[in-house]
Amino acid sequence: MFSGLSAFPLTPTHDGAVDFAAYRRTVSVAALAGADSIGALGSTGSYAYLNRDERAAVARAAVTAAGPVPVIVGVGAFSTSSVLEHVEDAAMAGAAGVLLPAISYQPLRDAEVYGLFEDVTSRFPEMPVVLYDNPATTGFTFSDDLRVSVAHLPSVVSIKLNTIPDGHDAASEYVEMLRGLVPEGVSIGISGDGASARGLLAGCDVWYSVLGGTFPGICQQLTAAALSGDDVGAREMSARLDPIWALFAKYGSFRVTAALATLSGSLPTDAVYAPVRPLSGSEREEVATALRAIDLLE
Template structure:
């Protein structure tokens, strides 16, 4: 798998507590029609911690089946190393091209525990793995020393860093530091869609995008602008999405926003999350729908 461009994170829809495979297929086809560089099913928006073993296997196989030549990456995070290994085996048997692993835990992890997790998992892999740093969810921040140690493990091919350093010029220095620290062939991905354009403009290889999981054409357009030397134009376009980013913050992430957007588009049912999760409230849904109409997303 080539870790570059847009890795789209599709939402995994439910209907009355059951996987909505019809809606999921519509989302994947939408991504394929837009020519995304890769699809990352079962990321945070993909609800990987909420799926049982059967549901996880079904979504993984369905994504690979539908995606054809488009590379597929799936999340394998779980509370125990044992369960991570089970997911890794399931995903590899399904034929995925890469894996995404966040250090998920109820109790906060120490560096040596996280290193042990990745070391154990990497010994069992036949496909590349992307380290997923998402401290807002996991409560764990990777030190540079830990990144350096992990980068020496087999099959570690990319890291996914938070977007917050790209809120200002510190992002360029962060990329410079990581490039000096990591092997030359290791890809650096940015997450946090508000900072995706700034991250790519600063030198990240890959945008792992929640927005791109439902609106891939928008994100691909911004990436093309950056590649063509028009980063400022892309940044201005991203700034126009401030109401969307504000909803991400207000709802504690992009999941509820994308779930609500999927129902507004008629792709899935309105109540499309597994309980106790709920989509946006009525007021925020109206804000989102008005924004989507104003920006040609409907």
């Protein structure tokens, strides 16, 4: 579950509400394509824009649609009390684990973030927890020292890195260093999609993938190639996706993936929630051009 490809689906909308029929189709496609887990309600899944009831319903829908594929549910929230409610809802939905970011209106200190993870793991000792690092959306950046400290808490099972050093040797040395400091059995994951091949080839165990939620086929192939040691194959597949990685860097993976899903026919409308607006005009045409150039339709 905490290795291979973890596919993060968008949470589709219709008239401002969650489109559960479209969501179940999206999750089912990823599960059938060979994703090792589904990352429901990650940043791509718009968790921050949904209320508790909606998030609980999305978690239930994901678990149902995924079938035997385990679902990891995002539980991020401003307050610890809300986080604990979301963990409880995820557990009741049948989630196999939770994704826990550190988000807050007030800037957080390392001790406060450690305390958040400590509260969750002590309250729900049987629930596997993934340390979810995404400073672009949370405003908090984990230091290596904090990652290692959190990884030693009971039931923390994986670390999601948002970046990795450039170059194979530097990336491999970093993953090896980190692996030597965290407990045995804690997996190390890469989440920056453009760095996925580099991270997996450097020794990461899992790709927490934005693109995998919409185009799981090629992402599963890339993951399998990298984890089997097929350096050339993994790099070639990643290079094929360079136009997408460039757009992620330019406009953000959330808006670009939402546009990709609509332009490819996977979803009827862009899965973004106001005040976020879909890409339009020349920006949207750039996404369409990239989609045509790399023939991502599945």
